[in-house]
């Protein structure tokens with residue numbers, strides 16, 4: 601909920617940018633803001649002379665409270681509420697054998713990166729799916745997911761354009777026949793960005809930094825390789841998505857620069873959960889969930905010693921990436937390098 605006090609020091613011009621629907625409020629209330637674009641809301645509301653206030657029966661306090669309810673109603677109506685997730689909580693369900701999981705509840709806060717590790721088939725993707733679905737004892741694990749300590753609103757759970765969660769799933773196939781440009785335009789429009797062209801250029805540049813062979817805006821999405829489409833989706837999610845929760849299912853397997861991909865996706869304000877088999881990515885996280893037989897088995901914080909080991913791992917990764925790059929180029933490795 602927005603409080604009018606938070607808006608008083610914002611310029612009219614910026615308010616219009618952020619809440620374009622505010623213009624009809626001004627119109628309906630016969631408030632002529634055209635020449636006051638550079639004024640803050642407070643300055644604008646206090647510029648009326650005593651005569652004007654008298655003559656037009658202006659009630660400043662009423663305007664403020666009406667404006668506050670109007671903005672909040674519009675935000676709710678348009679589904680624009682964003683970044684309101686401060687934490688998610690996982691409440692234990694059962695593992696594949698029907699035994700209760702080895703923890704009671706786990707809360708993950710904004711700005712945390714959590715890795716999910718465990719053998720193949722152990723239930724990592726299942727945990728991500730439970731979060732994506734905001735499970736309420738209605739999935740095979742019978743887990744419950746809370747958002748900000750509460751059962752999330754049904755509209756968030758079942759909405760098709762689920763704004764709460766940005767998900768990069770393990771298997772991704774483009775089914776529609778669009779060019780990369782058309783695909784990004786569709787997405788940019790649905791996110792209502794105003795500098796569409798700039799954003800699209802940014803996404804393609806970021807995607808090409810992650811992928812090997814470059815592609816361009818006129819490439820058909822169905823013609824992208826596995827690694828290229830993954831790179832495109834990662835760049836798209838990182839740059840366009842405003843979802844406060846980012847779920848990543850294995851970024852390592854597509855031959856893309858996984859460390860760069862993670863850094864692109866991670867942002868201070870978000871909650872990031874990432875299923876991975878990669879030790880470097882695991883240690884880059886603040887903590888990790890260990891899954892066994894479909895249940896959360898252990899929670900481990902990445903300590904200083906492991907962060908030290910991460911540095912060593914990164915050096916080894918560099919050596920391996922160089923070798924990979926050379927092999928891809930068709931070179932023959934020798935033991936001197």
Ligand SMILES: Nc1ncnc2c1ncn2[C@@H]1O[C@H](COP(=O)(O)OP(=O)(O)OP(=O)(O)O)[C@@H](O)[C@H]1O
Nearest residue numbers: 694695696719720721722723724725726740741894
């Ligand atoms: N607690 C559970 N109860 C019942 N079924 C479960 C449970 N956890 C996972 N499963 C099921 O087990 C199967 C394998 O799980 P999942 O796909 O999540 O494995 P994974 O760890 O992601 O494996 P990979 O590393 O190969 O991607 C899925 O069908 C999933 O729905």
Ligand SMILES: [Mg+2]
Nearest residue numbers: 724725770875
């Ligand atoms: Mg999986």
